[in-house]
Structure formats: structure tokens, C-alpha cells
Amino acid sequence: MSDILIFFDCESYSVPQDITILEAAERIGKAIPHICSHPKLSVSGNCRSCLVEVALPDKDNVLQWQPTPVLACSTKVQNGMHVRTQSEMVRASRESVMEFLFAQRPLDCTVCDKAGDCSLQNIAFDYGRSCSRFHETKIKKPKQIIVGPRLILDAERCILCSLCVRFCKEVLKKDLIAFSERGSATQLVCAPQSDMESNYWLNMVDICPAGALVDSKATLKPRPWLLKKTPSISTESSVGVNIDVWSREGxxxxxxPRRNDFVNDTWMPDSAREAFVDKRERCSECRIRGAVVTLEEAVRYSAQQIKESGGFGIVGSSFLxxxxxxxxxKLLDSTPSKLFWLKHEDxxxxxxxxxxxxxxxxxxxxSGLLSQPPDDLNAIKAAFAQNTFKTWLVFYEDIATWVDKKALDGKTLIYCNTHSNKSAKEATVLLPALTVFEQAGCFVNRDYRLQKFLKAVERKGVPSISDAIKGLLSHFNITVDLWPTIQAAIPALQNTSFDEIPLTxxxxxxxxxSV
Amino acid sequence: MPLEYPLVLKHLREKAFKPGIEAYLSLEGYQVYRRFLEASAESLKQAMRTAGLRECGTGVLVADIWDRAPQKPILVINAHVSEPGNFKDRTLLRDPHQMIEGALIAAHAVGAEQIYFYVRSDWTAEIKLLEAAIEDARAYCFVGKLEGGGGCEACVYVGGGAAICGETFGVEAAIVGCRPVPSMMGHPSVVIHSVETVCQVKHVLSVAHETLTRVFAVGGGVQRPGCYEFPCGSLTLGELIYDVAGGLVPGRKLRGVFPCGVFSKCVAAEALFALGPRQVSLYDLPMDFDTWPQLGLSMGRGSVIVIDDAVNVRSIIVNLMRFFATEICGFCVPCREGSRWLHQMLERIQRGEGRPSDVELMLSLTDQMRGRVACPFGEFMADSVHSLVTLFREDLKTT
Structure with a gap:
């Protein structure tokens, strides 16, 4: 479809057909305040804050300005359309909407968990009145209503934008919450007979523009402006949900969730939101039989064991x-080794x-490690039982829990994990690893979409798995220039450095x- | 004095009239329906176009509505209009077979196989009457699917009772079982007519086309309030108030009129209007479809409310605002928050706690609502309240 010409505040822009004025404005970087519209939900048009002035040329090419402002979120662009986003009338409309919104609403930004990351607050800064003309008694509505497993509603803060209701209806296809009553008594309620079963409740907290819906477990956290936001990828499943990680001082x-229209739109499951909470003890030092050593010593000892035992088994992981x-x-190709792999399905x-x-x-x-879906649980057990290999290099998989204790005895287990577990305690050589939040890298999701994650927090003194494998390779006199190797293997990455991979x-x- | 010309109100004017089907059949009931059952939809549309019949309220030509009708629509007869002071529909519902016959003809013209009579829930007596009438009509095979195909089902659909449920979008939403809020998601396949319009459909086909009539419900400070029917455009507002409705109670003075119902502006008694080159007083304005929109007033649904100097205007305004604030849908911000704010202010003024700046603030708030709300109802409210506050500014000041 060909592009059309549209004028924003007398400047011409070329935009695709069939988009709304709001979408066009976002594409060209014009700010139009909006509260109740969301790129992935249907248009509602109830907040009236995106009103703009619109004109179309008539047949004599004279601009005919419409007498009343129109909604940018629902009006489609047309060729030759003129839009005023900053005129006196538009400004007055926005100011009046803000005055109406804040007349009855509690002004409690200072104690609101949404403050700093709140679209309503942002618009109020631009268009709110500094003093109120409202002299009546503010309506009292219930506060701290539990509407979901982790969701608390403050009905006074709610501006009835219906984003959460539309999210349930359109994305979850399930009426979890709905409006009851009518007129100014309208209120958000749990839908009756709803089974409340959902793994997506907290998305409503993300899209709530007014801080009315709050995650009960995420209150009293540092303000958003104190936190650093790092793009990352959720490791929960092979969907590869795009996320932002909020951190401060390590x-x-x-x-x-981070928007990626190809993967997760703007949503994420609740179960992936606490991926950083892990009560287990971290593995942060290299150890040989429990004694702390340096990475060089651990790698040297491991390489020596591998060389002595002839062949060795590798248990890889899809978490790498x-x-x-x-x-x-590279290690598999250049050493006498055999690869095993486990599936994790639910x-x-x-x-x-x-x-x-x-x-x-x-x-x-x-990367060529696998050619068919893996399922080597029994093969690993058999290999241990039959003493096929004396030395094993294991990543993440907690093999000590399901391989016989007897079979483990006498084997050299080189174990690599982020957190301590039974295998880490049994390991001959323990190599620590960094979590997905502590390093940068790439994952390839179920649809073969290569996505990168960046380092959110620095963990000093802990070597990464890459360091460990590189160290092992150096003992076999192999040096790897990693990124050129990947580029050679994956044609789509030619001429693209890691930094140039888009966040989507x-x-x-x-x-x-890889051949 | 203009003569009344009762067509739609004819049966109701007769003291002996009973709403049963036998009585209706004896008055040549369902004759028009029988006659036009075989007629093509096109010829019915043509008849409507020749007569120039318009939808009561919006003023759109019925022929145009039928032309634009979707395929196999549901015909909805909107008997849910809850405009305060408009008792016309409720009166007409007491002659249910006339409405059913008109609706059957309209359904035939648009190809509808289902008619919903969408009635306000508080009108229990009328609902009972209508339900019985539909059953009678079914017994006589006017309503219901015919064996050889064709025919039209009809039933009563009881609406929610709030004024907003009677607005066009409210009807559309209610018919598909949703909350009555404006939707951007397209419209269900319905054709909506008001009660008076479908009654008129029958009469347009039965009598000479020159006499298209309109029913007016006159209320307020007049001596003979009630429903009156006149040929369209044949009388002026002054004639309607003073000659037909008996004028004001002697000794009282006219203060203002809602010439187009409370969903439009209130006009001062002494107001003058520029109608073309002429200056016309309120009393000389003809009650037709085309004059009022030129003056910035909607034609409304044919209710006229007269305010004389014996009533407490402040109470009228507070009462009307209470109606608006409680009967809106609460969908868009300016209407929801603005109506509540205005209502709270007026209640405070009523308690005698007014502030000097109140009137200006109310005018400012209604200005802020105009053109920024999602549906006509909000516009009506802003217009109505703005005109009242401007007109009766002095009455709102607390001494």
C-alpha cells in the first residue's frame, strides 16, 4: 500500500495508509497525550485526552477545519489531512479533560507505587491545573479491593479507562474483571463466576495508566527513576518473551514486559516476573573438591583430567x-567427547x-550441537552405570539427583551452574556461572528468532561459562574468534555485530x- | 385556532377504545398490513419517500434509513426514550396493535425477520399490554413465521431503565447484550425506529399522503397538558401552547420554554430568532422539522415543556441535573466527571451554600464538555444546563 501525505502542525510527513492519527504521530515522533489507548487493544475512546484539530481540503483545495476536535486514537489518516496538535483549542481540550479527571480523584502521587512510571501523571504535568476549582466533597470509593491473586484495586484512583477490561476480553478471552454500575458510580469489579485462573494478571498492572491496579507483592519498591532498565529475554520457555529488567546498585x-510485536506484543506471563528471585546459595567461586581455587587452576585441573581419561561425556543445556x-x-569437535542433552518440557x-x-x-x-530433539535421560544414566566415561562435563543439569550415588563414585564431575545444588556439592570441579541478568548474549526462540539480552547487573569476580570453555579450549591449543564463527555459521548474521542486532x-x- | 388531526392518536381519543385485538380489527386494523404484505420493499420505500416521513427525533427520512438498512436486520422499536417530560411514547403504547402493525410493515420493507419491542423496564403495565397484544396478533397469524416461509417474529425486550439505554448506541449495545456505552467496534445489524415513526408508517400507507402528522407532548405550566397531533408544520409554538394546550394559568407569566424537550436548549420567553431576513418571536416559530436545526436547536422528540413564574426554577435545574448525572453511561471522562461535578454544585446551591463564582464555573464546565464528549447525550446535557444557567442566572444566586 502506498504512503499518503499528512500535515502535522503545518509540517508534511509521509505515513502509511490505514493507521490512526495517533499511530502516525507516534511514528513521526509527535507527542499526543493518550490514556485509554493501547497499541495492542481495541480502540475505546473514553478518556478524550487525545483530541486534536483536523482539517481536510475541500474540492477547491481550501482547508475545512472541523468545528469540534476529533479523537486521534480512532480517526484514520487521510491524504492531505491537516492535524493541529498544539493549537489553543487542543490545549484547552486537554486541560479540561485533566481538570475533570482530577476533580474527584485523590491527588496521592507521593504515596502511589505507580508514580514515575504513570502516563496520567505525565499528562497531568503538561496539562494539569495548578489549582483546583472543585469545592465539593470528593466521592469516597473503596480502596484496597482484592481483585486477583496478586492484584489490588484502588477504586478512587481508577479512571475507568477500560484498558484492563479490554485486556481480559481481547487478549485472555476471559472476563476476569468487568465494570459494574453505571454513570459516575461505575466501578471495576471481579467478574462474578470467574475462576480467576490466569497467569497474566500482572499485565493489567503494567497497562493501568493511573496506579489503580497494584501488584500486592511489588509495593514499596524504589521509584522507577532510581532504577536502571535493561533489555533482556525471559528464560521461562522457548517463547523468548522480551523483558525489561529493573535494577539498582547490583x-x-x-x-x-518489553514490546516486541513479533514475539509477545506487550505482554508477559506472571510466572516469569520473579525469575531473579532465587533463594538458593550462589556458586561464585571455582572449587576443586570443595577447596577454593582460581579459574586457571580449575580449568588446568579439568583439562588434565579430560586428557588423562581419554574420552569424556558432556551434558549440554538449552539454557546456555x-x-x-x-x-x-568447538570443544566437542576438538576433543574425544560425546554430547548428551536433556529436554525440559511441561x-x-x-x-x-x-x-x-x-x-x-x-x-x-x-550451532550444530543437536540435529534432532534431545531426550538422553536414560542414555546418561546408562553411560554412568556402564562407566562409559570417567570424566564428565555437565552444564546446569542436576544429574546427582537422578544418577546413582554409586555410579558417581570414582568419576571426575566437572560441574557448572549458577546456584548451588546436589550436583554442585558432589562435583570434583565446580565452575560458577553467571545468570542471564549478569551477562550479555543471544537466545534463539521457538520460531527461530535470534534475540539478544544485555547485562543488567555486574557480578565481579565470577567467571562466565564462556571463560571456562575458552580456558579448556586453550589447553587443547585452540583459540576461538567467537563472533566470526557464529557469522560464518549463520548467514543471516553476516555483516552484523552483536551491538547491531536490534532489540526486537x-x-x-x-x-x-551450522554445517 | 389550528384543528387537531388525530391519526396516530385517533383510537386513543375515543373514550370507548379498548386496546384488544377485536376492537382494533373492528376499526379496520391490520388492513394496511394485509394490503401491503404482497407489495415490494421498493414500492414501500417509494411511498415513504413521496410522503416525506421522517424518523421522529433525528429527522432522518425513513426511506433513507430503509435504503441504508443492512441485510436481514433486526428491527428494533425503541420504546425506551426516557426524556423527562416526554410522555408521548408511553401514551402510544396504550394502542399496541397500531404499533405492531406499523412495525410489521417496516420489517417487511427492510427484510427483517425479527422485531424487538425495546421497552423501558419501569413501564410494567405497558409491557403487559404489549405482550398480550403480540400473543393476540400471533393467534391471528400476523406475528410469527408463516408455514410457506416469510412472516416475522416479534417479542418484547425489556431495557435497563436508564435514559442512556434509549439512545441509539444504547439500544445497539443492549440488543447484543452489552453495557450501554458508545462502541468503536462497529454496529450490530439493526434498524431502529421510534414508536411514533412506526405508527406513522401505517398511516402514511393508509391515508392520503399530504397529511403527515406529528404528535406533540405538551407539559409543564399549561392548563391542558397532553398529547396533541397536528399536520406537520401547520402550527406555531405559540398556537401549541396558548390555543391547543390552553395557555398558562391566568395570572402567571411565561419564563421559558423547552421547545424541543429537555435534551435541547431552554429558550427565554422574550427571545427573538433570525429566520432568514425576519426577526421572529418564539411564539411564531413553526413546529416543523427544518426550522429548529437552523436555530441551533435539535428538533427533539416532540415534547414541549413550559416554565411559568410559579415554579421554583432552581429546583427544576437541580432536578434535571440529578437526572442527567444519574442516567448517563459513565463512559467518557468529560460527561461522567462533569455531570457529577455540576450535580454536586447545584445540590450545594439548593442547600443555600452557593458561592459567588458558581454560575461562571458552571458555564465554564459546560463549555468544557461541549464538543469533547463521546455521544450526543453529553452534548444535550451541556446544551441544556448551559442554557438554563444562562437564562436563570439570578435564580441560582444565593441571597
Whole structure:
């Protein structure tokens, strides 16, 4: 479809047909305040804050300005349309909407958890009145109503924008919450007979423009302006939900969804929101039989064990990043070793949680580590029982819990994990690892979309898995130039450095497979 | 004095009239329906176009509505109009078979196989009457699917009772079982007519086309309030108030009139209007479809409310504002918050706690609502309240 010409405040822009004025304004970087519209939900048009002045040329090419302002969120652009976003009438409309919104509403930004990340607050800063003309008694509405497993509603703060109601109806296809009553008594309520079963409640907290819906577990956190936002990828499942990680001084505080129209739109499951909470003890030091050593010593000892035992078994993992998997592939190719792999499957929900509960299984296909879906649980057990290999290099998988204690005895277990577990305690050599929030890398999701995650927090002194594998490779006299190797293997990444990968990722094909 | 010309109100004018089907059939009931059952939809549309019949309230030509009708629509007869002071529809519902016959003809013209009589829930007696009438009509095979195909089902659909449920979008939403709020998501496949319009449909086809009539409900400070029917455009507002409705009670003075119902502006008694080159007083304005929109007033649904100097104007305004504030849908911000604010202010003024700045603030708030609300109802409210506050500014000042 060809583009059309539209004028914003007398400047001409070329925009695609069939989009609304609001979408066009966002594309060209013009700010039109809006509260009740969301790019992924249907248009409602109830907040009336996106009103703009619009004119179309008549047949004599004279501009005919419409007498009343129109909604930018629901009016489609037309060729030759003129839009005023800053005129006196538009400003007056926005100011009047703000005055109406704030007349009855409590002005409690100072104690509101949404403050700093609140669209209503932002618009109020631009168009709110500094003093009130409202001399009546403010309407009292209930506060702290529990509307969901983790959701608290403050009815006084609610501006009835219907975003959450539309989210339930259109995205979840389930009426979890709805409006009751009518007119100025309208109130948000739990829909009767709703089973309340959903893994997506907290998305309503994200889209709530007024701080009326609050996550009961996420109150009293540092203000958003004190936190650093880092783009990342959820490791919950192979969907690869795009997330933002909020951190401050090395501590993670929250995970929120990041918009990616190809993957998760603007949503994420609740179950992935606390991925940073892990009560288990961290592995932060290299150890040989419990004694703390440096990485060099641990790697030297491991390489020596590998060389002595002839062949060795590797248990890889779909939790490894694409870079780590390429390094592992190099190690597999250059040493007498055999690769084992486990699947992690559970029932998905058909939306943003898939059956495959690992983030990077397709990365293993791309790096050439795997050629078919893995299921080596019994093979590993058998290999341990039959003493096939004396030395094992294991990533993440807690094999000590399901391999016989007897079979483990006498084996050299080189174990690599972020947190301590039974295998870490049994390990001969323990190599620490960094979590997805502490390093940068790439995952390939279920649709072969390559997505990168960045380092949100610095963890000093803990070596990464890449360092460990590189160290092992150096003992076999191999040096790897990692990124050129990946580029050679995946044609779609030619001429693209890691920094140049867009945050929304690159779509790869299944055939983009390392030879 | 203009002569009344009762067509729609003819049966109701007769003291002996009973709303049963036998009585209706004896008065040539359902004859028009029988006659036009075989007629093509096109010829019915043509008849409406020749007669120039308009939808009461909006003033749109019925022929145009039928032309634009979707395929196989549901015909909705909107008997849910809840405008204060408009008792016309409720009166007409007491002659239910006339409405059913008109609705059947309209359904035939638009190809509808289902008619919903959408009635306000508080009108219980009328609902009972209408339900019985539909059953009678079914017994006589006027209503219901015919064996050889064709025919039209009809039933009563009881609405929510709030004024907003009787607005066009409210009807559309209610018919598909949703909350009565304006929707941007397209419209259900319905054709909506008012009670008076479908009654007129029958009469347009039965009598000579020159006499298109309109029913007016006159109320307020007149001696003979009630429903009156006149040929369209044949009388002026002055004639309607003073000659037909008996004028004001002797000794009282006219203060203002809602010439088009309370969903439009209130006009001062001494107001003059520029109608073309002429200056016309309120009393000389003809009660037709085309004059009022030129003066910035909607034609409304044919109710006229007279305010004389014996009533407490402040109470009228407070009462009307209470109606607006409680009967809106609460969808858009300016209407929801503005009406509540205005209502609170007027209640405070009523309590005698007015502030000097109140009148200016009320005018400012109604100005802020105009052109920024989502539906006509909000515009009506802003217009109505703005005109009242401007007109009766002195009455709102607390001494």
C-alpha cells in the first residue's frame, strides 16, 4: 500500500495508509497525550485526552477545519489531512479533560507505587491545573479491593479507562474483571463466576495508566527513576518473551514486559516476573573438591583430567546462550567427547508459555550441537552405570539427583551452574556461572528468532561459562574468534555485530544451520 | 385556532377504545398490513419517500434509513426514550396493535425477520399490554413465521431503565447484550425506529399522503397538558401552547420554554430568532422539522415543556441535573466527571451554600464538555444546563 501525505502542525510527513492519527504521530515522533489507548487493544475512546484539530481540503483545495476536535486514537489518516496538535483549542481540550479527571480523584502521587512510571501523571504535568476549582466533597470509593491473586484495586484512583477490561476480553478471552454500575458510580469489579485462573494478571498492572491496579507483592519498591532498565529475554520457555529488567546498585527489583510485536506484543506471563528471585546459595567461586581455587587452576585441573581419561561425556543445556553453545560445539569437535542433552518440557498455555521450558533449544540446532530433539535421560544414566566415561562435563543439569550415588563414585564431575545444588556439592570441579541478568548474549526462540539480552547487573569476580570453555579450549591449543564463527555459521548474521542486532531480534530460518 | 388531526392518536381519543385485538380489527386494523404484505420493499420505500416521513427525533427520512438498512436486520422499536417530560411514547403504547402493525410493515420493507419491542423496564403495565397484544396478533397469524416461509417474529425486550439505554448506541449495545456505552467496534445489524415513526408508517400507507402528522407532548405550566397531533408544520409554538394546550394559568407569566424537550436548549420567553431576513418571536416559530436545526436547536422528540413564574426554577435545574448525572453511561471522562461535578454544585446551591463564582464555573464546565464528549447525550446535557444557567442566572444566586 502506498504512503499518503499528512500535515502535522503545518509540517508534511509521509505515513502509511490505514493507521490512526495517533499511530502516525507516534511514528513521526509527535507527542499526543493518550490514556485509554493501547497499541495492542481495541480502540475505546473514553478518556478524550487525545483530541486534536483536523482539517481536510475541500474540492477547491481550501482547508475545512472541523468545528469540534476529533479523537486521534480512532480517526484514520487521510491524504492531505491537516492535524493541529498544539493549537489553543487542543490545549484547552486537554486541560479540561485533566481538570475533570482530577476533580474527584485523590491527588496521592507521593504515596502511589505507580508514580514515575504513570502516563496520567505525565499528562497531568503538561496539562494539569495548578489549582483546583472543585469545592465539593470528593466521592469516597473503596480502596484496597482484592481483585486477583496478586492484584489490588484502588477504586478512587481508577479512571475507568477500560484498558484492563479490554485486556481480559481481547487478549485472555476471559472476563476476569468487568465494570459494574453505571454513570459516575461505575466501578471495576471481579467478574462474578470467574475462576480467576490466569497467569497474566500482572499485565493489567503494567497497562493501568493511573496506579489503580497494584501488584500486592511489588509495593514499596524504589521509584522507577532510581532504577536502571535493561533489555533482556525471559528464560521461562522457548517463547523468548522480551523483558525489561529493573535494577539498582547490583540488585534486581522487577521484571516488566518489553514490546516486541513479533514475539509477545506487550505482554508477559506472571510466572516469569520473579525469575531473579532465587533463594538458593550462589556458586561464585571455582572449587576443586570443595577447596577454593582460581579459574586457571580449575580449568588446568579439568583439562588434565579430560586428557588423562581419554574420552569424556558432556551434558549440554538449552539454557546456555548461543555464544556458549558455539564454544561448546568447538570443544566437542576438538576433543574425544560425546554430547548428551536433556529436554525440559511441561504443559504450556498456548500463549506465552510453551511446552519447551528452555530458552535456547533452537540455538543448539543452529550451532550444530543437536540435529534432532534431545531426550538422553536414560542414555546418561546408562553411560554412568556402564562407566562409559570417567570424566564428565555437565552444564546446569542436576544429574546427582537422578544418577546413582554409586555410579558417581570414582568419576571426575566437572560441574557448572549458577546456584548451588546436589550436583554442585558432589562435583570434583565446580565452575560458577553467571545468570542471564549478569551477562550479555543471544537466545534463539521457538520460531527461530535470534534475540539478544544485555547485562543488567555486574557480578565481579565470577567467571562466565564462556571463560571456562575458552580456558579448556586453550589447553587443547585452540583459540576461538567467537563472533566470526557464529557469522560464518549463520548467514543471516553476516555483516552484523552483536551491538547491531536490534532489540526486537532477527528472524532466522530453520535452514540457517551450522554445517 | 389550528384543528387537531388525530391519526396516530385517533383510537386513543375515543373514550370507548379498548386496546384488544377485536376492537382494533373492528376499526379496520391490520388492513394496511394485509394490503401491503404482497407489495415490494421498493414500492414501500417509494411511498415513504413521496410522503416525506421522517424518523421522529433525528429527522432522518425513513426511506433513507430503509435504503441504508443492512441485510436481514433486526428491527428494533425503541420504546425506551426516557426524556423527562416526554410522555408521548408511553401514551402510544396504550394502542399496541397500531404499533405492531406499523412495525410489521417496516420489517417487511427492510427484510427483517425479527422485531424487538425495546421497552423501558419501569413501564410494567405497558409491557403487559404489549405482550398480550403480540400473543393476540400471533393467534391471528400476523406475528410469527408463516408455514410457506416469510412472516416475522416479534417479542418484547425489556431495557435497563436508564435514559442512556434509549439512545441509539444504547439500544445497539443492549440488543447484543452489552453495557450501554458508545462502541468503536462497529454496529450490530439493526434498524431502529421510534414508536411514533412506526405508527406513522401505517398511516402514511393508509391515508392520503399530504397529511403527515406529528404528535406533540405538551407539559409543564399549561392548563391542558397532553398529547396533541397536528399536520406537520401547520402550527406555531405559540398556537401549541396558548390555543391547543390552553395557555398558562391566568395570572402567571411565561419564563421559558423547552421547545424541543429537555435534551435541547431552554429558550427565554422574550427571545427573538433570525429566520432568514425576519426577526421572529418564539411564539411564531413553526413546529416543523427544518426550522429548529437552523436555530441551533435539535428538533427533539416532540415534547414541549413550559416554565411559568410559579415554579421554583432552581429546583427544576437541580432536578434535571440529578437526572442527567444519574442516567448517563459513565463512559467518557468529560460527561461522567462533569455531570457529577455540576450535580454536586447545584445540590450545594439548593442547600443555600452557593458561592459567588458558581454560575461562571458552571458555564465554564459546560463549555468544557461541549464538543469533547463521546455521544450526543453529553452534548444535550451541556446544551441544556448551559442554557438554563444562562437564562436563570439570578435564580441560582444565593441571597
Amino acid at each position: 540488585t534486581l527489583y522487577a521484571i516488566t 546462550s548461543l555464544e556458549e553453545q558455539f564454544l561448546l560445539k 504443559r504450556g498455555d498456548g500463549f506465552l508459555v510453551s511446552d519447551d521450558r528452555t530458552p535456547n533449544l533452537n540455538g543448539a540446532f543452529l 531480534g532477527i528472524q532466522l530460518k530453520k535452514s540457517d544451520k
